[in-house]
Amino acid sequence: MARILIVEDNEMNRDMLSRRLQRKGYEIEMAIDGEEGVRRAREWMPDLILMDLSLPIMDGWTATATLKADEATRGIPVIALTAHAMATDREKALEAGCDDYDTKPVDLTRLLSKMEALLRL
Template identity: 45%
Template structure:
């Protein structure tokens, strides 16, 4: 399976995503803010990052832009995890460089399906 990084500032959401992804057979790294997520992505070289969009400090879209602008991390797939479901949000998320997005709250099957689709 793949090495995934979950960047999420809500401890319950982080733990849930970690458990669901581990249950699906993935190795899971975690970070609790954008700065730590950026550092973890650069050091851990995951296959994919599941990125919370709304975080204090560096938000998920800022982190995504930095990852995609760096040749060393540009290949890493990014799925935005977001409570933003308004018209225009999806376009803004994809324009920032995310490969896909998943609206919160999500179901186990949705999470696994999106991860599998983006990894292939």
């Protein structure tokens, strides 16, 4: 099954999302800030990244732009996960290089559909 990197600073969100995705058969790794997310992505080379945008140390927009600027990681699809639900937030995430965008609280059915679409590409 696909390898998913969850970059999320909120422990409750990380725990809930990782358990639900593991039950669906995904292999999960986690990072708690953008800097660690970039490092883990380069080391582990996941099939997809779920990226919170409001992160400490390095925010999710910067982490995504960093990954997309690196030849080794630019092909990894990134879905922005955020409580920011304004149209401009979606545009900003896509401009940073995110391949898709989803809001919190996570609707697992909707998120899985987006993940599966990107994993098929």
